[in-house]
Amino acid sequence: MQNRNQTKSLGLASALLGGGLVLAGLLITAPGAPTKAAMPPADSLQITGAGATFPYPMYSKWFNEYQKLHPNIEINYQSIGSGGGIKQVTEGTVDFGASDGPMTDDQLNAFQAKHGAPVLHFPTVLGADVPTYNIPGVKAELKFTPEALAGIFLGKITKWNDPAITGQNSGVELPGADIVVVHRSDGSGTTYIWTDYLSKVSEEWKNKVGKGTSVNWPVGLGGKGNEGVSGQVQQTANSIGYVELIYAIQNHMSYGMVKNAAGNFVKADLASVTEAASGASRDMPDDFRVSITNAQGKNAYPVSSFTWLQAITDFLHWMMTDGQNMTEALAYARLPRPVQQKELKSISKVQ
Amino acid sequence: MATTPTLDRHTLPSGGRVRSFIKRLRAGEEAAYLLTLAAAATILLITSLIFYELYVQSALSRHKFGFHFLFTQTWNPVTGDFGALPYVYGTVVTSVLALIIAIPQGLGSAIFLAELAPPKISDALAFLIELLAAVPSVIFGLLGMYVLVPILQSSVVPALRTVFGFLPVFQGAFYGVSYFAAGVVLSIMIVPFIVSISREVLLAVPQEQREASLAVGANRWQTTWHVVVPYALKGIMGSIFLALARALGETMAVTMVIGNVPQIKASLLAPGYSIAAVIANEFTEAVGDLYTSALIELGLVLFLVTFVINGLARLMIMTTTRQGAHS
Numbered sequence: 001m002q003n004r005n006q007t008k009s010l011g012l013a014s015a016l017l018g019g020g021l022v023l024a025g026l027l028i029t030a031p032g033a034p035t036k037a038a039m040p041p042a043d044s045l046q047i048t049g050a051g052a053t054f055p056y057p058m059y060s061k062w063f064n065e066y067q068k069l070h071p072n073i074e075i076n077y078q079s080i081g082s083g084g085g086i087k088q089v090t091e092g093t094v095d096f097g098a099s100d101g102p103m104t105d106d107q108l109n110a111f112q113a114k115h116g117a118p119v120l121h122f123p124t125v126l127g128a129d130v131p132t133y134n135i136p137g138v139k140a141e142l143k144f145t146p147e148a149l150a151g152i153f154l155g156k157i158t159k160w161n162d163p164a165i166t167g168q169n170s171g172v173e174l175p176g177a178d179i180v181v182v183h184r185s186d187g188s189g190t191t192y193i194w195t196d197y198l199s200k201v202s203e204e205w206k207n208k209v210g211k212g213t214s215v216n217w218p219v220g221l222g223g224k225g226n227e228g229v230s231g232q233v234q235q236t237a238n239s240i241g242y243v244e245l246i247y248a249i250q251n252h253m254s255y256g257m258v259k260n261a262a263g264n265f266v267k268a269d270l271a272s273v274t275e276a277a278s279g280a281s282r283d284m285p286d287d288f289r290v291s292i293t294n295a296q297g298k299n300a301y302p303v304s305s306f307t308w309l310q311a312i313t314d315f316l317h318w319m320m321t322d323g324q325n326m327t328e329a330l331a332y333a334r335l336p337r338p339v340q341q342k343e344l345k346s347i348s349k350v351q
Numbered sequence: 352m353a354t355t356p357t358l359d360r361h362t363l364p365s366g367g368r369v370r371s372f373i374k375r376l377r378a379g380e381e382a383a384y385l386l387t388l389a390a391a392a393t394i395l396l397i398t399s400l401i402f403y404e405l406y407v408q409s410a411l412s413r414h415k416f417g418f419h420f421l422f423t424q425t426w427n428p429v430t431g432d433f434g435a436l437p438y439v440y441g442t443v444v445t446s447v448l449a450l451i452i453a454i455p456q457g458l459g460s461a462i463f464l465a466e467l468a469p470p471k472i473s474d475a476l477a478f479l480i481e482l483l484a485a486v487p488s489v490i491f492g493l494l495g496m497y498v499l500v501p502i503l504q505s506s507v508v509p510a511l512r513t514v515f516g517f518l519p520v521f522q523g524a525f526y527g528v529s530y531f532a533a534g535v536v537l538s539i540m541i542v543p544f545i546v547s548i549s550r551e552v553l554l555a556v557p558q559e560q561r562e563a564s565l566a567v568g569a570n571r572w573q574t575t576w577h578v579v580v581p582y583a584l585k586g587i588m589g590s591i592f593l594a595l596a597r598a599l600g601e602t603m604a605v606t607m608v609i610g611n612v613p614q615i616k617a618s619l620l621a622p623g624y625s626i627a628a629v630i631a632n633e634f635t636e637a638v639g640d641l642y643t644s645a646l647i648e649l650g651l652v653l654f655l656v657t658f659v660i661n662g663l664a665r666l667m668i669m670t671t672t673r674q675g676a677h678s
Binding site: 080081082083084086087101104106107178180185186187188189209210211212213214215216217220221222223224228231232235236 | 425426427428429430496497500501524526527528606607610611612622624628631632633634635636637638639643
């Protein structure tokens with residue numbers, strides 16, 4: 001606690017501990033920003049973070065494992081939501097934040113104004129959204145084109161036997177029933193990924209709805225959380241919704257394939273999500289604020305995204321290297337090598 | 352507010368005043384007065400603090416939208432365009448529906464338990480009802496979503512439609528989640544408040560009242576309905592206010608069965624949204640000052656809705672009880 005306060009009093013972020021560990025806010029001082037090193041007694045260090053709920057299972061595993069390696073460091077992460085994470089890190093009440101969507105330019109400026117130093121983003125793991133549906137009598141894995149998904153969620157495609165859907169699913173008997181759309185009612189990174197994807201593939205979606213953790217949905221019912229959406233879909237005949245890939249995998253749900261930018265229908269799995277990030281890594285900006293939906297790559301799953309955290313240092317370094325080996329056990333897709341390398345480079349600059 | 356229940360201190364000489372104060376303090380009177388006053392003052396303090404915070408924090412949204420906030424239907428976090436009407440509508444409709452179902456049921460069981468049932472059964476049932484009040488709302492929400500909604504879909508609503516299908520409130524597509532489902536779940540949640548408090552109030556009616564009524568030839572039911580219930584009416588109304596407050600502010604159970612669609616539909620079978628539900632759903636991930644501010648203003652609106660509905664209900668009681676024998 002004491003150390004934490006000290007960190008704050010240094011302005012932005014940096015607590016130094018024995019072995020040269022520097023931890024900073026989710027948002028960390030940029031390379032070159034003055035970093036005063038405080039040398040707290042090397043007994044214990046508490047680091048507090050807050051933010052996104054989506055990566056919480058992974059983070060809590062990582063924090064736990066890291067603590068085993070460094071018993072004097074205690075990392076406390078509160079999964080209060082991306083909005084809360086960004087707010088708290090900007091206000092300086094936590095040491096690092098975490099978010100499913102990158103901070104906007106306005107938010108970056110607000111941080112800069114308050115702390116006199118910029119905040120940095122670091123992708124930690126990858127997530128993806130998958131379409132899940134309940135059509136009585138249909139067991140097959142449906143294939144969705146971007147046009148079909150956008151049309152359904154815009155409320156323009158209203159029947160399951162619309163040619164936009166049946167065209168890609170020959171051999172599947174689709175009923176002429178009305179489609180019931182189910183979306184998330186709570187603000188969430190899952191919705192951010194889904195709407196970010198739809199904004200990229202549909203000009204109309206981009207202009208009419210846009211992207212965000214919550215949007216003004218043209219049609220559909222709202223379910224709270226992944227479990228709310230999947231529960232609503234299971235109970236409503238002829239419905240379609242979207243859930244996080246991890247949730248679908250852990251609950252053994254079936255879900256559809258989506259056509260990617262290369263024109264292939266891809267079923268989301270950890271490999272195809274990692275490939276989406278690989279495809280995007282070539283032109284990744286230095287601040288890592290990049291959307292990887294609809295990424296290039298033959299087998300890239302198009303509705304994928306990073307989740308961001310900015311804790312600098314040793315711990316971040318560890319997450320990027322050893323920590324990545326734990327991702328797949330928890331059904332998170334690991335970062336592709338080029339992204340990992342680029343981040344490590346960025347981390348070393350800060351240090 | 353309250354007057355000190357002691358001698359008039361201003362008439363005492365100052366030395367005597369102090370001595371008298373110490374004496375009363377020792378007797379516990381003054382201490383009790385101050386302590387209970389402090390306790391009562393915290394209620395006022397907390398309420399005004401909540402109001403103040405909501406008012407201050409919602410400044411951005413209030414200035415931008417003014418009174419239009421209350422009367423517009425758009426809720427678009429992407430473009431930063433916010434209006435509260437669908438949420439206010441959903442909150443009021445579901446709460447009123449819950450009261451319509453819960454008042455007869457709750458009052459009926461309270462009368463039975465207090466007046467008609469054998470004391471052993473009454474006590475046992477009262478215990479069960481208090482247990483019901485302690486069930487977390489997420490449990491009600493889950494039961495609503497996985498048990499009640501399918502029942503509504505498969506039997507209750509089709510049956511209602513065959514009888515009342517001509518009414519606009521029972522028309523339109525029905526997906527299960529709806530104002531109706533939310534109202535029913537809420538009614539189950541608020542019944543314990545009505546039963547438990549009303550039963551206590553009815554039990555507290557002096558025995559002489561009943562005896563007097565029976566003595567002039569009224570039968571048991573007439574005694575209950577014309578003497579006991581009117582005597583306890585204020586307490587019963589109190590229980591209903593508490594139930595209403597709970598219904599207006601309920602979050603988790605409502606959001607799980609209302610469908611979470613910000614729209615205004617005449618049909619009770621349509622999905623809707625409520626103020627408390629949208630705040631709980633969107634606040635954590637709300638990014639940007641205006642968005643957060645609009646959500647806080649919704650909290651302020653909920654505060655005012657509760658205030659207005661409570662005031663109206665009190666007015667109604669005041670006018671109806673004035674017509675009776677005593678005010």
